Amino acid sequence: MKKLLLLPFILLLSGCWDTNQPERMYYLYSIGIDFQDDEYIMYAQIIDFTNIAKSEQPNPEATQTEVGIARGRTFNEVFFNLYKTMDERLFLGQLEYVVFSEDAIKAHKGSAIVNSFIRYRELRYKTWTYITDEPLEEIMLATPILNKAITLSKVADPTSLFGQSSLIQPISFREILINVDEPSHSAIIPFLELSDNWSTEKGADSVYSIKSVSLVNSKDGYLGRLTGDDVRGLQWMTDKTKRGNITIEMEGFAEKYVTNIVETVKPTIRPIINDDSVHFEIDVKCVVKGIESLNNALMAESKKKMEEEIKKEIETTYLAALKLNVDVFRLSEVVYRKHNKAWKKFHIDGTVPLNENSIRSINVEIVKMNGERVISDNIQQGHGQ
Numbered sequence: 058m059k060k061l062l063l064l065p066f067i068l069l070l071s072g073c074w075d076t077n078q079p080e081r082m083y084y085l086y087s088i089g090i091d092f093q094d095d096e097y098i099m100y101a102q103i104i105d106f107t108n109i110a111k112s113e114q115p116n117p118e119a120t121q122t123e124v125g126i127a128r129g130r131t132f133n134e135v136f137f138n139l140y141k142t143m144d145e146r147l148f149l150g151q152l153e154y155v156v157f158s159e160d161a162i163k164a165h166k167g168s169a170i171v172n173s174f175i176r177y178r179e180l181r182y183k184t185w186t187y188i189t190d191e192p193l194e195e196i197m198l199a200t201p202i203l204n205k206a207i208t209l210s211k212v213a214d215p216t217s218l219f220g221q222s223s224l225i226q227p228i229s230f231r232e233i234l235i236n237v238d239e240p241s242h243s244a245i246i247p248f249l250e251l252s253d254n255w256s257t258e259k260g261a262d263s264v265y266s267i268k269s270v271s272l273v274n275s276k277d278g279y280l281g282r283l284t285g286d287d288v289r290g291l292q293w294m295t296d297k298t299k300r301g302n303i304t305i306e307m308e309g310f311a312e313k314y315v316t317n318i319v320e321t322v323k324p325t326i327r328p329i330i331n332d333d334s335v336h337f338e339i340d341v342k343c344v345v346k347g348i349e350s351l352n353n354a355l356m357a358e359s360k361k362k363m364e365e366e367i368k369k370e371i372e373t374t375y376l377a378a379l380k381l382n383v384d385v386f387r388l389s390e391v392v393y394r395k396h397n398k399a400w401k402k403f404h405i406d407g408t409v410p411l412n413e414n415s416i417r418s419i420n421v422e423i424v425k426m427n428g429e430r431v432i433s434d435n436i437q438q439g440h441g442q
Contacts, residue, residue, distance in 0.1 A: 081145050081146065082145055082146045082147070082148045083103045083143060083144075083145050083146070083147050083148065084103060084104060084106060084148050084151045085101055085102070085103060085147055085148065085149050085151065085152050086102050086103065086104040086122070086151055086152065086153055086207070086208075086213070087102040087152065087153055087154045087155065087156065087197060087212075087213070088100065088101055088102070088152065088155050088156070089102075089155075089156045089157075089158070089193030089194070089196055089197050090132075090155065090156070090157050090158065090161055090166075090170055090193075091158040091160060091161050091193055092158070092160060092161040092164045092166045093160065095130070096128045096129065096130060097128065097129050097130070097131065097132050097134075097135045097161075097166070097170075098126065098127075098128050098135070098193075099126070099127050099128075099129075099132075099135045099136070099139065100124050100125075100126055100193045100194055100196075100197050101124065101125045101126075101127065101139055101147075102122050102123075102124050102197040103122065103123050103124075103125065103147075104121060104122045104207055104208070105120065105121065105122070121200065121206070121207045122197070122198065122207055124194055124197040124198055125139055125142060125143070126194070127139035127142070131169075131173075132169060132170050132173040132174075133173055148179065149177055149179040149180050150179040150180070150181065152180055152181065152184050153184060153185065153208075153213045153214075154184060154185040154186065154187065154212050154213055155174075155184055155185075155186050155187070155230065156186075156187045156188070156189055156193060156196055156197075156212075156249060157170070157186070157187070157188050157189075157246075158188075158189065158190070158193060159188055159189065159190040159271070159279070160190075162188060162271070162273060162278060162279040163278065163279045165278040165279075167237075167273065167278060167279075168237075168275065168278075171233075171234065171237075174230070175234075180230075181230075182229065182230050182231035182234070183229050183230070183231065184229060184230040185212065185213070185215055185227055185228070185229055185230075186228055186229065186230055186233055186246055187212060187246065187247050187248070187249040187267075188246050188247075188248050188249065188271040188273075189248065189249040189250065190250075191249065191250060191251050195251060195263070196249060196251065196265075199251060199263055199264060199265055201264070202255055202262065202264055210265060211265050211267070212249065212265055215227035215247075219299065220299050220300065221300055222300060222301070222302075223292050223297070223298040223299045223300050223301050224288065224289065224291075224292050224301065225247050225267055225268075225269075225270055225288065225291070225292075226245070226247075226291070226292075226295065226297055226298075227247060228244065228245065228246055228247065232244075233246070233273075236274075237273065237274055237275040238275065239390075239407065242274065242387065242390070242407075243272050243273060243274040243280060243383050243384065243385070244272070244273045244274065245270050245271075245272060245291065245385070246270060246271045246272075246273060247267045247270055247271075248267065248268075248269040248270055248271050248282060248284075249265060249266075249267060250265075250266045250267070250268065250269075251263045251264070251265065251266065252264055252265070252266035254266075268284070268285075268288070269282050269283060269284040269285070269288055270282065270283050270288060270291070272378065272381060272383045272385070274383075276406065280381050280382070280383050281381040281383070283374065283377055283378060283381075283385075286370070286373055287373060287374055287377035287378075288374065289370040289373070289374065290370040290371040290372070290373055290374025290375065291374055291385070292322070293319075293322055293324065293341055293343075293367050293370060293371050293421075294324045294339075294341070294371060294374075294386050295322070295324065296322060296323050296324065298319070298321075298322040299320070300318060300319070300320055301318070301319040301322070302316055302317070302318055302319070303316070303317055303319055303345075303363050303366055303367060304316045304317075304366075305317075305359065305362040305363055305366050306362075307358075307359065307362070315359065317345050317346065317359075317363060318345065318346040319343050319344070319345050319346075319367075320344050320345070320346050320427075321343065321344035322341065322342075322343050323341070323342045323343075324339065324340070324341045324342075325339070325340040325341075325342075326338075326339055326386065326388060326391045327339070327340070328388070328391055328392045328395060328396055328399075329417060330392075330396050330399045334403075335392060335399065335403055335409050335415070336414075336415055336416070336417040337388050337391075337415060337416050337417060338416075338417050338418045338420070339371070339386075339416060339418070339419045339420070340420045340422070341367065341368075341371070341419070341420070341421045341422070342422050342423075342424050343367065343421065343422070343423050343424065344423070344424060344425045344426075344427070345360075345363065345423050345425070345426045345427070346426075346427045356426065360423050360426065363423060364421040364422065364423055365421075367421045368419045368420075368421045371419055371421075372416075372419065374386075375416060376413065379411060379412070379413065384408050384409075384411060388409065388411065388415070388416075389404065389407065389408045389409040389411075392404075392409050393407075
């Protein structure tokens, strides 16, 4: 009789026998993927949560991360070769970001890797994605400034810094899948570099730097990079921008240049359909926080110069992407959604043919300026205030 009473408890306990104990697993935090000599090379970054979780500033004597390297003829084979060198089960559900080498994307291995990725049910689609030409092992081992927890780095949590500087928008694995699945779309992926412009008492402190983007689509794979000033127009063509900066030159003032903060951006693309062509008109409305604005009499001049500079940056980005044969502002998508018959008439492989004159006009309007401040008395005197 006693044995029968214990039977339900025994059955309940048996349900836990096949669970994985958290302390008996390794947690994959990021992956670097390269392709060389017909082999995939994976750099698997594993972190120790027991050290990091205690504080945002982990023990500097403790190891935050280790990077394992594995090779294979297929991406799945790489994982199994990595398992051979591990002591515990590898958990993939904590993967925060993936870094592709530029060589892997140029070798058209992006689609194969993506198809392999989506078969792992543990992986999350909210995984940030980057491309780099730096050594992947060095990328995986870089730590944030002041030796903060590696989970707080700008590549693991890009949204924090994006709220302060929205020059380059982070992109998740899910967004890339959506972008490359559309024939006319190109994914704009942040390009990751290592910078030595920070230093400690021990010497240069190599940190992450994101200043450019790579352009990728499903048909041609790697299309090229936008660097320097060619990138700046991207931030003015998306309403996801939270905070950007615009610098203008003002002659005759104590300071030659003035920098203002743009807090809100609202772009509108309007297709103009003709019998034999498609053109576009672009309107961009901005709200500017004038951290270094001029006196009221010169505000109009400052405002006009900022509008002209934003327009110039949009044009520069459009023309730079056009040289790479990329519709970087997704003008074709607007035609597809608003004038589908015209899109069917004009498109070639999903993209409406574009040239240097396809954008008929760019109208930038600063609809509001907040927080103006006079830079110096010389400014007022120099303009007869």
